[in-house]
Amino acid sequence: MIAHAENIPRGRHPLVQFIARWVLTTNHKEIGTLYLCLSFTLFMIAGAMAMLFRLELAQPGLQFVTANFYNQTVTLHGLIMVFGAVMPAFVGLANWMIPMMIGAPDMALPRLNNFSFWILPFAFFMLLSTLFMEGGAPNFGWTLYAPLSTTYGPPSTDFLIFGIHLMGISSVLGAINIIVTIFNLRAPGMTLMKMPLFVWTWLITAFLLIMVMPVLAGAVTMMLTDRHFGTSFFSAAGGGDPLLFQHVFWFFGHPEVYILILPGFGIASQIIPTFSRKKLFGYRSMVYATISIAVLSFIVWGHHMFATGMPLVTELFFMYATMLIAIPTGVKVFNWVATMWRGSLTFETPMLFALGFVVMFTIGGLSGLMLAIVPADFQYHDTFFVVAHLHYVLYPGAIFATMGAVYYWLPKWTGNMYNERLGKIHFWIAVVGLNVTFFPMHFVGLAGMPRRIVDYSLPFSDLNLVSSIGAGFLGLSQLLFLYIVVQTIRGGEKATDQVWEGAEGLEWTIPSPAPHHTFETPPHVE
């Protein structure tokens, strides 16, 4: 956050200097900041879309938007939250923290780092521009199922395809950078099994990214050639199979949901020991559990397709494989609880978010197990129950973890303590808003309310109104978050180097705020 302008042209207009500094920067901390700012901007945009369709869903019937526009906002909400809010936020945290946690001076490939960030604004500019195009934005859901996205997709679908290509390139390059950094730039003595868990989970996430983002790129490329170049990958008319799209997409899609959660696991594993004033319980089992979750994620994609008419034997395979994932995940939850057991706990804002993460992620995990049961899934499939499930794993999982991480490390980044009182208020509004929004969705889903449809039948009205009110609070709480962060950047009580009493790790040995360059001579880890 501190301006150290060595490599930027001097003697120009201050605005030019300012832009040049941020566009040309190769510093991991500045790039991390850029990622986090972009992520928050997109989070607010996709959140605004959610506000819009929650407003529409507050009552049955059509009030504010057309059915087509509703579908467009639902599609973009999903795509932007996944690729624009959560993933860049984690990459931003990785950029800031990984070099500081392993005692590296910077990322291994700083110019590549700059490149992979600056692709993203263009990708999302392209994606968002579809809203203003003739025929409207893509309206077939974030899963892009063929033939909705091929034969029936609006012309703007091509912009979405290229947007996804760009995001994919950015994520893959970012992931390569992270792996190369972790493998080559660790301080002497920092063995793999001494690395903080955030670094470990990111290492595994980076491998997942490299393995599956290219598969998504392949799937959307097939979409593109089906649309324009006469191929029939997904068209039965030409000998293809629309179901193939789902297989390819979910081969990417299931590892992708772990990409969205593993760094969150890492964050919780940093925060909980700090505020329990104990070492993390079962470090090794945490590492192995993360690896097994990542491996298992490649053989469970079929559970998204139970209702497509798969043969029983395939359904059984995917059901059991999916349930298997509950074991390493259970190990993790157990370890977090065991870390807190007999610790001297305090409940600062980061800890609150980490605890919210553990509790509500577990609720989402349990509804995931329900969805994994084949016969039950036939009832839940494509209802709001799925919406409730995925928001319980992603909101407290990815978003709460990210916000906890921001509160946790913000004093290190800015040198100032945030306003603890406001932080706690933010947490409590968010946690109440979240549950009021998403918990009723379980009930309307079980009662049969289908997802992705603008209207619903009268009996679902009351619970939908409750959801919409909760969503309003949830949305407003993010403005408070913005206010708290800006306030902290501008000033506040000075933070110590260690910041938190129980904090351990290399990042807490350097001054607060973290100087522009850290660990130019590597520290020695015993």
Add this chain to the structure above:
Amino acid sequence: MTDSRDRQRRHTALLLLVAVGMFGFAFALVPLYNVFCELTGINGKTSGQAAVSVQTSPIMEREVTIQFLAHVGRGMPWEFRPMESRLRVRLGEVNETRFYVRNHANQAVTGQAVPSVAPGLAARYLHKIECFCFTQQTLEAGEEMEMLVKFYMGVDLPADINTLSLSYALFPVTVAQTTGLEIDRDSSDVTSAAHEEHSGS
């Protein structure tokens, strides 16, 4: 220092290679998927070749119901429907049924029917001796035709299958040249979407 530089370069190149390889793997999934489905017969695609009529195979007492469905693909100006909606057949017995087609366009159009069986696992037990789907069909403007399917059900059909459906989607081979050719385009969109949903494994 140069050593570590080399190592970094090697790692970067290796990881890039993995990414490119996985992009290729996405395309390799297409033939893999087809081969896997063909071997296991789980996606309801029937064999494209005519089965020989097996006189030696006994005709069993067991009966199953077979339903016939017809859909018209996008841009196909034909009327297309089964002449019987269902048949009760005995395993091993050779049966036949007919599908009615009529070309509503004012020019000759060639079409190809693509079959699909549900449940998918039943596909390998449905043996077609003769089927209009083996070849392309050409109809002159306004021409109508009854198309024949001759088939028998394998005697080893799994016991848990009592009803199966054989559906055909008819797609244009020659692209209709003039505008206004497509009849009732909206409803044909719907039927072809419905088919594509249905045709999966």
